Amino acid sequence: MLSHAQIWGAIDRLAERHELTPSGLARRAGLDPTSFNKSKRLSADGRLRWPSTESIAKVLDATTSSMEEFMAFMRPASSFSALPEGAFPPQGSSIPLLGFAQAGAGGFFDDGGFPAGQGWDVVEFPAAPSQKAGVYALEVQGESMMPLYRDGDVLIVEPGAQVRRNDRVVVKTREGEVMAKVLLRQSPRTIELMSLNPEHPNRTIELSDVEWIARIIWASQ
Helix, strand or coil: CCCHHHHHHHHHHHHHHCCCCHHHHHHHCCCCCCCCCHHHCECCCCCECCCCHHHHHHHHHHCCCCHHHHHHCCCCCCCHHHCCCCCCCCCCEEEEEEEHHHHCCCCCECCCCCECCCCCEEEEECCCHHHCCCCEEEECCCCCCCCCCCCCCEEEEEECCCCCCCCEEEEEECCCCEEEEEEEEECCCEEEEEECCCCCCCEEEEHHHEEEEEEEEEEEC
């Protein structure tokens, strides 16, 4: 569930990224310049005020930003996903990187879905070691995840993290198939997955056929 502070924090960080004040961001979006002022975020009696979905849509359009990017700004400023998309600073730590086409082969993951074996490349990841235990990257190959993820995009994956409905996940089956989907539902026996590409069907997979499932926590696009 998104919090009041997360939503307003994302607006503030989006403004900062475009070298604007919150008032400047509102003005660029064709809104009242005071729309995003801190004084407008609480009512006179202390109740929380939320930006409207229309205001957010206008801001994204005015800054040519995606909803994915806006959602990333909802993390704390120190979090890696609050950085501009695709930004891996030199001071970051290296994490394993593998292509989707190779991920289905044996020997690259242990039973829990954590990186193992040889043949991994590396990519820079801007987080302290304590924040990234087991995190790795998968490079999208091909067009099967269009329009959300394109060939060459890098997905940062966190194995072992709790997954919830509507999370974007990477799933590996016991037959070696690796796919990125949206988790629609998980029952004691099956998982229901929505395809990112509308040309590909949704999937229902028996849990007994799933080798591991890991949450996507960032995408460099």
